Amino acid sequence: MLEKLRIMFTIPELRKKIFLTLGLLAIYRIGFHIPLPMVDNAPADSAGGGAADFLEKVSLFAASDLRQLTIFGLGIMPYISASIILQLLGTTVPALAELKKEGQAGQKKINEYTRYLTVGICLVQSWIYVSVMLSASGPGGGNINANFLNEAGTGLYLPWQFVAVAVMTCGSVFLMWLGEQIDEHGIGNGISLLIMAGILAQMPKALYELIRNMETQLTGLSRGQVGIETLILLFVLFIGVVVGVVFITLGQRKIPTQSAKFTRGRKVYGGTRQHLPLRINQAGVMPIIFASSLLMIPGVFFGLMAGAFETGGAIFKGLNLVSLTMQDQASYFFNLLYVALIFFFCYFWTAITFNPKEISDNLRDSGTFIPGYRPGKRTTDYLEKVMVRITYVGAGFLSIVAIVPTIVYGSLGVPYSIAGFYGGTGLLIAVSVAFDLVQKIDSHLVMRNYRGLLEGAGGGVSPVV
Numbered sequence: 525m526l527e528k529l530r531i532m533f534t535i536p537e538l539r540k541k542i543f544l545t546l547g548l549l550a551i552y553r554i555g556f557h558i559p560l561p562m563v564d565n566a567p568a569d570s571a572g573g574g575a576a577d578f579l580e581k582v583s584l585f586a587a588s589d590l591r592q593l594t595i596f597g598l599g600i601m602p603y604i605s606a607s608i609i610l611q612l613l614g615t616t617v618p619a620l621a622e623l624k625k626e627g628q629a630g631q632k633k634i635n636e637y638t639r640y641l642t643v644g645i646c647l648v649q650s651w652i653y654v655s656v657m658l659s660a661s662g663p664g665g666g667n668i669n670a671n672f673l674n675e676a677g678t679g680l681y682l683p684w685q686f687v688a689v690a691v692m693t694c695g696s697v698f699l700m701w702l703g704e705q706i707d708e709h710g711i712g713n714g715i716s717l718l719i720m721a722g723i724l725a726q727m728p729k730a731l732y733e734l735i736r737n738m739e740t741q742l743t744g745l746s747r748g749q750v751g752i753e754t755l756i757l758l759f760v761l762f763i764g765v766v767v768g769v770v771f772i773t774l775g776q777r778k779i780p781t782q783s784a785k786f787t788r789g790r791k792v793y794g795g796t797r798q799h800l801p802l803r804i805n806q807a808g809v810m811p812i813i814f815a816s817s818l819l820m821i822p823g824v825f826f827g828l829m830a831g832a833f834e835t836g837g838a839i840f841k842g843l844n845l846v847s848l849t850m851q852d853q854a855s856y857f858f859n860l861l862y863v864a865l866i867f868f869f870c871y872f873w874t875a876i877t878f879n880p881k882e883i884s885d886n887l888r889d890s891g892t893f894i895p896g897y898r899p900g901k902r903t904t905d906y907l908e909k910v911m912v913r914i915t916y917v918g919a920g921f922l923s924i925v926a927i928v929p930t931i932v933y934g935s936l937g938v939p940y941s942i943a944g945f946y947g948g949t950g951l952l953i954a955v956s957v958a959f960d961l962v963q964k965i966d967s968h969l970v971m972r973n974y975r976g977l978l979e980g981a982g983g984g985v986s987p988v989v
Contacts, residue, residue: 528977531969538711538968548702549721551742555596555698556725560691562672562684563593593696599651600718603700606641608810610634615876642700643693649691654685680958711968712961720957723950730942734758754936765928769955772921775804777914779907784891792941798892800883802911805918808875812926814873815865816949819858823850859930863923870919871912880907911942 533539614620614634623630672684680688699718706714739751758942778799830843852858881904888899933943966976 528975532901532965535968535972541711545706545712545717548710549717552699552702552718552721553725555695556594560593560595560597560668560688562680562688585887587902595691596699597653598646598696599691599722600696600699600703600715600741602645602649602696603642603715605645605813606638609641612876639700646693646696647689650689653692654688711964713957716957716960718953723954734942742865765925765951766955768921769925769951772805772918773956773959776801777804777910780895781887781892781911782895802914804914805922806878806911806915807870809949810873811922812949812952813868814869815862818865819850819862823847826850859927862927866923866926867919870915870922873913874911878911880904880911883907
């Protein structure tokens with residue numbers, strides 16, 4: 525492996541791409557620590573209560589820390605939201621569907637629409653974010669620098685609110701530009717690498733917190749106490765979850781296909797046997813993102829509603845009970861609802877991104893067919909049936925990986941900043957991006973007749989279901 529790493533840096537083009545990517549990621553990390561000008565100090569938990577937990581979990585896939593009032597406070601999430609919205613609209617709006625069929629020119633136009641939508645989302649999100657985190661800081665301004673307070677001294681002066689919104693919007697747009705520069709001049713997918721960098725940047729802090737609270741004695745796996753056996757259990761569990769995530773990421777169902785024979789002159793062409801790979805986890809990480817987002821919103825929403833009523837009243841008690849129930853990640857109700865939503869969104873997102881009729885038509889047009897199934901409707905029905913079955917398997921694996929952090933958080937009492945690395949969105953994104961990066965590097969090595977990074981160690985071989 526060390527020899528392969530040495531070879532990577534002996535190739536001038538690959539070395540230039542790697543250093544450029546690392547430099548752009550370093551710029552992102554530097555900007556991450558620059559607070560807004562009107563902030564006295566970047567608060568850790570300005571929102572407080574359930575809102576703070578909400579921001580902490582969303583930060584896992586936002587390439588930022590939403591609890592910190594910095595120029596990159598919104599992270600890359602507005603761009604991801606815009607991409608998801610346009611992808612969903614691409615299946616329902618005829619104009620966008622036609623653009624998707626136009627190839628590179630159509631994709632270029634869709635990317636342009638994505639940028640415009642990103643700016644609009646940034647403006648809305650940053651205004652709400654600034655209003656909640658700064659303008660409502662209470663008497664004395666809270667976290668606001670005294671030079672930027674309004675005349676009443678209770679919040680941020682209105683013109684400076686516009687400045688804060690503009691700064692945060694420009695920060696997110698700059699991150700979008702950084703991702704595009706990595707795509708064009710660096711190596712790997714830029715947006716994914718930014719998200720992965722944001723996730724991995726939280727690991728040292730989580731590891732320090734784990735070691736600081738560790739006790740050098742046996743604790744009997746007591747909740748809230750990290751002893752020697754707890755540390756061993758966490759290590760073994762982490763290895764097992766990573767292996768499972770790798771299996772989900774690379775797992776495929778290979779459908780055998782055969783091309784039709786045709787004669788040209790005295791030679792016979794075609795008749796070759798190939799396969800059509802269908803991913804087990806066709807929906808990727810999107811089901812967990814959707815499910816976790818939906819589960820976080822009711823708890824915060826009902827908690828805010830309960831605060832509007834008199835403490836101790838019947839309405840307050842009812843709303844507060846619902847809020848606490850939706851935030852109790854160790855409860856069976858929460859986990860059952862979480863799993864049900866993951867299954868739903870797995871099938872929902874697969875139905876959007878996987879079109880068996882289009883694949884069937886492409887096979888027929890290229891003179892390829894699936895043995896035992898006639899081209900057309902029978903092939904479409906067969907592909908749909910196979911995808912329904914393997915999506916069930918993928919959703920099951922995804923559900924197990926998704927609830928591992930909540931189990932670790934609820935049963936062992938480990939802080940969520942540590943439990944979040946044992947599954948869910950963060951780990952799936954990190955593993956997926958790591959494999960994509962390795963494949964991009966391998967393409968440069970193989971092109972120059974070198975062996976790939978994972979060649980000879982089982983790399984490149986996908987589990988077949």
